[in-house]
Amino acid sequence: MPSTLSTVANHNPSTGSPATAPPPPPPPTMARKLKGFDFYKTILKSPRFIVAPMVEQSEYAWRILSNRYGADLCYTPMLHARLFSAPDAKYRNENWQTGPGDRPLIAQFCANEPDVLLAAAKMVENECDAVDINLGCPQHIAKRGKYGAFLQDEWDLIANMVKTLDQGLAIPVTCKIRVFPDVEKTIRYAKMIEAAGCQLLTVHGRLREQKGHKTGLADWEQIKRVKQAVGIPVFANGNILYKEDIDRCIEMTGVDGVMTAEGNLYNPGLFTGKHFASWKLAEEYIQICREIPESSTVSAMRGHFFKMFRPCLSEHTDLRTALAKANTVDTLADVVAQLKARLTAVSDSAEIYETPSTGFELDEAGYRKLPSWCLQPYFRVDGTLKQHKAPTTVEEMVEDAGANETTEKCTADEECLFEKKEKDEKAAVPPNQVLPSKREVVEKEAESTKGDNKRPARDEVLKARKARAAARSSTAGRDNNRKKLVCASDTCGNIAAGTCEFALCKRCCRARPVVEVRKGEEPPAVCETHKSRRQVEPAAPATGGPTSPAVQA
Incomplete structure (x- = not known):
C-alpha cells in the first residue's frame, strides 16, 4: 500500500495562483512513522544491547x-515471507507470538519478491516497531531459496524491496547485511540500501563465505567505515564474547x-x-514457557x-542423553532439576560466579x-587461529582480523588455482580416456601407503568401505537372480517369490x-513364507456348481 503522504504545491504570490488544497491528514498508524535517528531515539529508545534474529531461537519466551x-x-526469528503471507495460517500461527514485555521489537523477514515481502510485513506492522530484511543469512538453505546473503549481488532487487x-x-x-571482501564495495552497498529507504542498518562484519568451521573473525574496521559513510543508525554484529567486548x-x-x-x-x-x-536462568525460562505456553516450543x-x-x-553424559530424548516441558524441567542438583553440589549453591580479585x-x-x-x-576456533594463541581481548581480535582476512584470501586464491588446475588436467585428457574416480584415487593412494603407520585409521575406513561395497554387490546379485524366477503357475506370468x-x-x-480344498482334495504342505497371511476357506459341497465370485477373483 503506497504511502498516503503527498507534497503540497507551493503558492506563488506573484502570479496569484491559488495554493493546492492540503492533503488529507495521515492515518493514525502513519503518524508514528519516524526515520533514522528520530526512530532510533524515540521508538527504539537508543538501544545499545541487541538480541539478533535467530531461527527458532529468538522466540517470544527467549x-x-x-x-x-x-x-x-530484540528481533524475532527470521520469518519466510511467502509462507507467512500464505492463505493457510498454520506457519503464521506457529511462528508469530508476541505480547506484554516484548517491546521494542523488530520483525525480520527473508524474501526475494517485493510484493510478497510487503504482504507479509503488513500482517505484523501493528505488532512491532520495524520490519527488517534479512540480507545476511549465509546458510545453504538461503542459497537454495535465493535470499539472505545470496541476494548480495542483486542490488536492483534489494533496492526495490527496501523501497517497497x-x-x-x-x-x-x-536491513541486516554482511560485508564484501572489498571495503569500498561494502560502503557503496550500504549507501545504496540507505538511499532506497532503509532507516537502520546492521552490519555483520563477516563475509558470506565465513560460516561453520570457516567462521573466523568479524572485521570491525569494515563496520567502522560503513558507520562513517552513512547517515542512519548502525548496529555492529560479530566477535562478542563478553559485555566488555x-x-x-x-x-x-x-x-x-x-x-x-x-x-x-x-x-x-x-x-x-x-x-x-x-540452572538459574534455565528455571526462569521454563517458568516463562509454562506461564505462556505458546511462547516457545519443546x-x-x-x-x-x-x-x-x-x-x-x-561431564554428565547420562543427562545429555536424557535431554536429547525429552519431548515435553515436564521432562525438560526434570532434566534441568537433575542438573541443578549436581551443579549446586560443586558450586556450593552459588547462583553467580564472582570475578576473582586477581x-x-x-x-x-x-x-x-x-x-x-x-x-x-x-569459542569457535577455526584452522587459522589454531596456529597461534587465541586473542584474549577484542583489541587483539581486531588486530588478528587482518591476518585472518589475508589467510582467508590466500585460501580462496589457492582453491581457485586448484580448480583451474583440475579443469586444465581434464581438458588435456583425450575424449576416449576415462579419468579415475575420486574413490579410485583414494584407494590407490591407500595401497601405496599400506604399512605406513601414520595412516592406520584411513586404512581401516577404506577397508570398511570396501566391505560395504562388496555386501551391496552380493545383495544386488541375489536380487537379480531372484527376479529371473517366474511363477510356476501355468496361467500366471508374475515373478515368483524367491x-x-x-x-x-x-x-x-x-x-x-x-x-x-474346494475340489475335496487334501490341502498340500503349507508354504511357510505365506502361511501367516493365508486364509483357507471351508471345502465346497460335493455337488458341482458355479464357482463363487470369491474363487473367481
Missing part, C-alpha cells in the same frame, strides 16, 4: 528472558548499538556482565538448554577459565490351497 537480563531490543517496504508500511524498514566495539567502531547471537544463546545474562549459574527449549548447559553436559585465569588457548556450572561463551516353497508368486501361493 526475548522475555533476554529483556529481563539487559537486552534493549518504505513506501508501503506504517513503520520503518531496516560490547563497550570496546562501540568505542572502536562508533556504532550506535551492538547485536549478538551466539553470545546471547550461550549466556542470556551477557548484557549484565555476570556469569549466572546455568524443540526450541531443548536447543536452548543444550547451549546453556554445554560446558557441563560433557582477574580471570586463562586457559591454554588464551580464553577465560570459568567453572562448568555457569553460563559462558562458546522364498516360496512352490516357486509361486504371492497371489498364486495364497490361492492354491483354497482351490484344492
Whole structure:
C-alpha cells in the first residue's frame, strides 16, 4: 500500500495562483512513522544491547528472558515471507507470538519478491516497531531459496524491496547485511540500501563465505567505515564474547548499538556482565514457557538448554542423553532439576560466579577459565587461529582480523588455482580416456601407503568401505537372480517369490490351497513364507456348481 503522504504545491504570490488544497491528514498508524535517528531515539529508545534474529531461537519466551537480563531490543526469528503471507495460517500461527514485555521489537523477514515481502510485513506492522530484511543469512538453505546473503549481488532487487517496504508500511524498514571482501564495495552497498529507504542498518562484519568451521573473525574496521559513510543508525554484529567486548566495539567502531547471537544463546545474562549459574536462568525460562505456553516450543527449549548447559553436559553424559530424548516441558524441567542438583553440589549453591580479585585465569588457548556450572561463551576456533594463541581481548581480535582476512584470501586464491588446475588436467585428457574416480584415487593412494603407520585409521575406513561395497554387490546379485524366477503357475506370468516353497508368486501361493480344498482334495504342505497371511476357506459341497465370485477373483 503506497504511502498516503503527498507534497503540497507551493503558492506563488506573484502570479496569484491559488495554493493546492492540503492533503488529507495521515492515518493514525502513519503518524508514528519516524526515520533514522528520530526512530532510533524515540521508538527504539537508543538501544545499545541487541538480541539478533535467530531461527527458532529468538522466540517470544527467549526475548522475555533476554529483556529481563539487559537486552534493549530484540528481533524475532527470521520469518519466510511467502509462507507467512500464505492463505493457510498454520506457519503464521506457529511462528508469530508476541505480547506484554516484548517491546521494542523488530520483525525480520527473508524474501526475494517485493510484493510478497510487503504482504507479509503488513500482517505484523501493528505488532512491532520495524520490519527488517534479512540480507545476511549465509546458510545453504538461503542459497537454495535465493535470499539472505545470496541476494548480495542483486542490488536492483534489494533496492526495490527496501523501497517497497518504505513506501508501503506504517513503520520503518531496516536491513541486516554482511560485508564484501572489498571495503569500498561494502560502503557503496550500504549507501545504496540507505538511499532506497532503509532507516537502520546492521552490519555483520563477516563475509558470506565465513560460516561453520570457516567462521573466523568479524572485521570491525569494515563496520567502522560503513558507520562513517552513512547517515542512519548502525548496529555492529560479530566477535562478542563478553559485555566488555560490547563497550570496546562501540568505542572502536562508533556504532550506535551492538547485536549478538551466539553470545546471547550461550549466556542470556551477557548484557549484565555476570556469569549466572546455568540452572538459574534455565528455571526462569521454563517458568516463562509454562506461564505462556505458546511462547516457545519443546524443540526450541531443548536447543536452548543444550547451549546453556554445554560446558557441563560433557561431564554428565547420562543427562545429555536424557535431554536429547525429552519431548515435553515436564521432562525438560526434570532434566534441568537433575542438573541443578549436581551443579549446586560443586558450586556450593552459588547462583553467580564472582570475578576473582586477581582477574580471570586463562586457559591454554588464551580464553577465560570459568567453572562448568555457569553460563559462558562458546569459542569457535577455526584452522587459522589454531596456529597461534587465541586473542584474549577484542583489541587483539581486531588486530588478528587482518591476518585472518589475508589467510582467508590466500585460501580462496589457492582453491581457485586448484580448480583451474583440475579443469586444465581434464581438458588435456583425450575424449576416449576415462579419468579415475575420486574413490579410485583414494584407494590407490591407500595401497601405496599400506604399512605406513601414520595412516592406520584411513586404512581401516577404506577397508570398511570396501566391505560395504562388496555386501551391496552380493545383495544386488541375489536380487537379480531372484527376479529371473517366474511363477510356476501355468496361467500366471508374475515373478515368483524367491522364498516360496512352490516357486509361486504371492497371489498364486495364497490361492492354491483354497482351490484344492474346494475340489475335496487334501490341502498340500503349507508354504511357510505365506502361511501367516493365508486364509483357507471351508471345502465346497460335493455337488458341482458355479464357482463363487470369491474363487473367481
